[in-house]
Amino acid sequence: xxxxxxxxxxxxxxxxxxxxxEELKDSLDAAYxxxxxxxxxxxxxxGKIPARVIDQRFGRGAVLEEAVNDALPKxxxxxxxxxxxxxxxxxxxxxxxxxxxxLLAFTAEVDVRPAIExxxxxxxxxxxxxxxxxxxxxxKSVEQLRERFASTSPVERAAAEGDVVTVDxxxxxxxxxxxxxxxxGVSYTIGSGxxxxxxxxxxxxxxxxxxxxxxxxxxxxxxxxxxxxxxxKVTAVAARELPALDDDFAQLxxxxxxxxxxxxxxxxxLENQKQFEQATQAQERVLDALIELVDVPMPEKLLEDEINxxxxxxxxxxxxxxxxxxxxxxELQGKTAEExxxxxxxxxxxxxxxxxxxxxxxxxxxxxxxxxxxxxxxxRRAASSGMSPDQFAQAxxxxxxxxxxxxEVARGKALAVVVEAAKVVDSNGEVVDLSDEDEVEEAAExxxxxxxxxxxxxxx
Numbered sequence: 001x002x003x004x005x006x007x008x009x010x011x012x013x014x015x016x017x018x019x020x021x022e023e024l025k026d027s028l029d030a031a032y033x034x035x036x037x038x039x040x041x042x043x044x045x046x047g048k049i050p051a052r053v054i055d056q057r058f059g060r061g062a063v064l065e066e067a068v069n070d071a072l073p074k075x076x077x078x079x080x081x082x083x084x085x086x087x088x089x090x091x092x093x094x095x096x097x098x099x100x101x102x103l104l105a106f107t108a109e110v111d112v113r114p115a116i117e118x119x120x121x122x123x124x125x126x127x128x129x130x131x132x133x134x135x136x137x138x139x140k141s142v143e144q145l146r147e148r149f150a151s152t153s154p155v156e157r158a159a160a161e162g163d164v165v166t167v168d169x170x171x172x173x174x175x176x177x178x179x180x181x182x183x184x185g186v187s188y189t190i191g192s193g194x195x196x197x198x199x200x201x202x203x204x205x206x207x208x209x210x211x212x213x214x215x216x217x218x219x220x221x222x223x224x225x226x227x228x229x230x231x232x233k234v235t236a237v238a239a240r241e242l243p244a245l246d247d248d249f250a251q252l253x254x255x256x257x258x259x260x261x262x263x264x265x266x267x268x269x270l271e272n273q274k275q276f277e278q279a280t281q282a283q284e285r286v287l288d289a290l291i292e293l294v295d296v297p298m299p300e301k302l303l304e305d306e307i308n309x310x311x312x313x314x315x316x317x318x319x320x321x322x323x324x325x326x327x328x329x330x331e332l333q334g335k336t337a338e339e340x341x342x343x344x345x346x347x348x349x350x351x352x353x354x355x356x357x358x359x360x361x362x363x364x365x366x367x368x369x370x371x372x373x374x375x376x377x378x379x380r381r382a383a384s385s386g387m388s389p390d391q392f393a394q395a396x397x398x399x400x401x402x403x404x405x406x407x408e409v410a411r412g413k414a415l416a417v418v419v420e421a422a423k424v425v426d427s428n429g430e431v432v433d434l435s436d437e438d439e440v441e442e443a444a445e446x447x448x449x450x451x452x453x454x455x456x457x458x459x460x
Contacts, residue, residue: 001075005083010114011299015079015091019104023075024067031066060100068095068104076108086113088302111299116360119293122421126285130426131274133267141266145253146245152238158205159237161191165203166236171218171228180221181228189240196230206234224323225332279434282424283415283447287354290418296353306348307341359407361414369409377409380442415447 001023006014035054036047044053054063072093080087091110098104152164159165165188171181188195190204196219202212211233218228243249250262315326324332330340361367382392396402424432 001078003079003082005079005085008109010297011111012109012301013083013085013112015076015083015108015110017075017079017106017108019071019075021099021102021104024071024104027067027071028063030070031063034066035063064098064100068098071104072106075104075106079108080110085110088112088299089305111301113356113359114297114299116294116296116356118357118360118364121290121293121418124286124289124293124418124422125425126282126289126422127425127427128278128281128285128432130428130430131271131278133270133274137270138263138267141270142245142263145262145266146242146249149249149253150240150242152240155237155239156207157237158207158210159190159203159234161200161204162189162240164189164238164240165206165234166238167199167203168233168235170231171223172231173218173223173226173228175229178221178223178228181223185235199230199232202230202232203234206237208234208236210234220323222323225325225328278426278432280447282419282422282432282434286419286422286424287415287447289422290357291350291353294353294357296356298349298352302352303345303348306352307344310344310348355411358411358414361417362410365414365417367410367413367417369406369413373409373413374406377405377412381405412442412446 001017001019003015003017006016008014032051032054033047035058036049039049039054039058040046041049041053041057044050051063076091076093088111091108093106093108095104095106097106155163167186167188168184169182169186171178173181186195188199188203190200193200196214196216198214198216202214203210206212211231213229213231215227216230218224218226243252245259247258250256250259254262254265256262256265311326314329319326319329330337333340335343378393378396379389382389385392387395396405419434424434426432
């Protein structure tokens with residue numbers, strides 16, 4: 001086999017390949033065998049039809065087509081390896097010559113990883129929010145915990161804000177009750193905003209047995225986005241009672257003996273949370289600064305595929321689960337189709353650039369991923385997916401995604417290296433201590449993965 005590579009632009013090449021016909025022998029044998037199993041010729045046992053008979057009955061062209069389709073991936077891979085290029089996505093193959101008994105020639109155009117130069121990034125400096133936990137933050141945290149331990153007791157009076165009401169709901173659109181528009185025995189806290197717009201005003205002032213009708217735009221279901229006439233009937237009213245904020249509450253709601261200890265723990269947890277958020281913000285801003293430093297040629301086909309993938313996932317997965325169309329989503333967001341397209345393209349470009357830059361850093365810094373690091377990452381991904389670690393690991397292995405996870409961890413480590421070299425100060429001008437290596441790498445993984453989106457899958 002002979003092959004040559006032509007660089008069409010920094011992100012696309014054309015491979016020209018010539019294959020002597022004798023190298024198609026294995027594929028030709030396989031083609032005859034496959035056709036033998038699929039056809040029947042009178043006078044011959046199935047699978048025992050001579051090649052000449054197949055040629056006569058079904059045409060040599062059909063055999064050649066089958067053989068070439070079988071052989072092309074192998075010859076393409078050999079040409080890619082010989083040319084030492086890193087292809088992205090699937091090639092566009094064109095058979096330029098096929099002479100029976102003599103020669104197979106074809107070209108393959110494919111996007112490739114561009115060669116990129118990463119300049120000195122040690123001068124990157126970013127500013128992040130300072131870590132400040134106020135007494136108000138602590139009080140809010142304790143109050144949220146207190147809400148979880150609230151009790152309810154039935155009352156015989158009109159419902160008021162903060163009460164828990166049990167309601168029956170019926171939604172009509174254009175005068176017709178929706179098949180999925182009836183719900184009975186729904187528990188709702190007035191003022192929580194967890195149900196339909198307008199329900200708070202409708203049920204406030206009603207006693208058990210009271211009924212009201214209001215108009216609201218449905219958020220989900222078969223008529224999502226449409227205006228519905230909703231009838232709500234209150235079947236029960238209960239008052240919420242919060243426990244007193246004292247040492248008894250601390251013992252009830254935590255492992256602490258006093259309210260002061262509970263508040264001190266709440267402050268510490270909030271500080272840890274804000275420190276992680278600060279580390280994540282540092283990764284995001286350092287990454288943005290790094291992307292600005294590096295010139296990354298953009299593979300057009302990869303970019304097109306990435307944009308389409310992001311739009312498909314949004315429209316058919318995320319919005320589909322919410323019962324929304326893309327047009328309705330854009331209407332709710334107050335965006336035009338052109339604005340959405342531009343936004344999606346910008347996100348796709350950033351994701352692709354991030355992957356290319358961090359992969360180059362992984363190679364340059366000779367970063368590797370240990371089994372322990374991979375396991376920790378797998379556990380985090382499993383938790384965020386709602387699957388058990390065993391279920392997630394099985395899905396990863398069956399889907400052939402192990403290397404994708406390795407890449408995610410490696411890119412997180414690469415970004416952490418850049419953050420370590422950068423100067424990070426908070427809004428008070430204080431240098432931020434990012435010495436917790438595990439926390440920084442975990443935050444870096446999250447940032448890199450969030451930015452890349454589906455670029456990883458498209459680049460494989």
